[in-house]
Amino acid sequence: MEDPEHEPVTGNAPPPPENVAIEMRNVHKAFGTKEVLKGISLAVERGTSGVVLGGSGTGKSVLTKHIVGLLKPDRGEVWVLGDRIDLMSGDPLDRKRLRLGYLFQGGALFDSMTVYENMRFFLDRHTKLSKGEKNDLVEESLEDVNLPQTKHQYPAELSGGQKKRIGLARTLILRPDIILYDEPTTGLDPVSVRVVADLIVKLRDTRGITSVAITHDLLAAEIITDRAFFIYDGKIIASGSLNEVRKEKHPVLEEFFQGTEAYGSA
Numbered sequence: 001m002e003d004p005e006h007e008p009v010t011g012n013a014p015p016p017p018e019n020v021a022i023e024m025r026n027v028h029k030a031f032g033t034k035e036v037l038k039g040i041s042l043a044v045e046r047g048t049s050g051v052v053l054g055g056s057g058t059g060k061s062v063l064t065k066h067i068v069g070l071l072k073p074d075r076g077e078v079w080v081l082g083d084r085i086d087l088m089s090g091d092p093l094d095r096k097r098l099r100l101g102y103l104f105q106g107g108a109l110f111d112s113m114t115v116y117e118n119m120r121f122f123l124d125r126h127t128k129l130s131k132g133e134k135n136d137l138v139e140e141s142l143e144d145v146n147l148p149q150t151k152h153q154y155p156a157e158l159s160g161g162q163k164k165r166i167g168l169a170r171t172l173i174l175r176p177d178i179i180l181y182d183e184p185t186t187g188l189d190p191v192s193v194r195v196v197a198d199l200i201v202k203l204r205d206t207r208g209i210t211s212v213a214i215t216h217d218l219l220a221a222e223i224i225t226d227r228a229f230f231i232y233d234g235k236i237i238a239s240g241s242l243n244e245v246r247k248e249k250h251p252v253l254e255e256f257f258q259g260t261e262a263y264g265s266a
């Protein structure tokens with residue numbers, strides 16, 4: 001929910017146009033002497049899906065952690081929904097984060113709790129809604145991922161794809177404007193990959209949710225991507241539609257797409 005009293009945090013830099021949900025401008029980040037991001041610039045428009053591609057250890061997770069404000073850049077700007085999230089802290093940062101959902105690898109459900117309890121726990125921590133309102137939100141979110149029947153099941157009783165969808169339902173429960181997905185389809189068979197990827201597209205189309213997904217999975221990328229960003233050696237070396245990026249004549253890109261071709265055409 002937009003806060004009408006909120007003064008945008010800009011650091012006196014010109015904000016991106018209204019239709020841009022996320023913009024990174026020349027972001028640099030090092031850990032000790034290891035430079036991970038060496039001038040990342042990218043923009044994701046509202047209601048679209050950006051996909052970050054690249055080899056292992058190239059900085060994809062570090063990049064997305066800047067978007068949720070979990071990491072601060074050494075240099076550069078990170079704009080999220082009209083504010084410089086890199087300059088925010090305390091309550092304003094917490095309020096901004098409530099508009100961002102972050103779906104970690106693995107979904108991270110508590111094994112000792114049912115699906116319903118997992119979701120209630122999340123709502124109890126983050127909201128002061130009544131019990132009835134919370135129950136309604138749980139029901140609605142389970143409907144959103146087409147799994148209302150799993151409410152009283154434990155994570156161990158669910159398939160890998162179902163667990164990912166419950167993780168997504170839990171992220172959706174706070175009605176975020178943006179969702180970041182870290183490898184949303186890892187370890188799934190191609191049928192489940194399609195189900196999860198189709199769901200991400202459905203959320204874009206029906207709710208206008210903006211998303212950024214990190215994935216190694218070309219099948220998922222083909223379904224999800226509006227705009228792809230390929231990261232290598234701390235920089236975005238190609239961006240555009242998946243086909244545009246795939247056609248780039250760059251040895252790293254050629255190797256990446258060759259290496260994943262078999263899965264991508266599954």
Ligand SMILES: Nc1ncnc2c1ncn2[C@@H]1O[C@H](COP(=O)(O)OP(=O)(O)OP(=O)(O)O)[C@@H](O)[C@H]1O
Binds near residue numbers: 056061
């Ligand atoms: N908090 C941290 N402290 C020190 N080094 C870090 C930290 N976070 C990430 N790194 C380093 O930054 C580099 C990029 O890590 P990152 O997790 O972003 O890679 P990735 O592209 O997401 O990899 P993968 O596809 O294997 O998950 C790695 O060398 C990692 O060791």
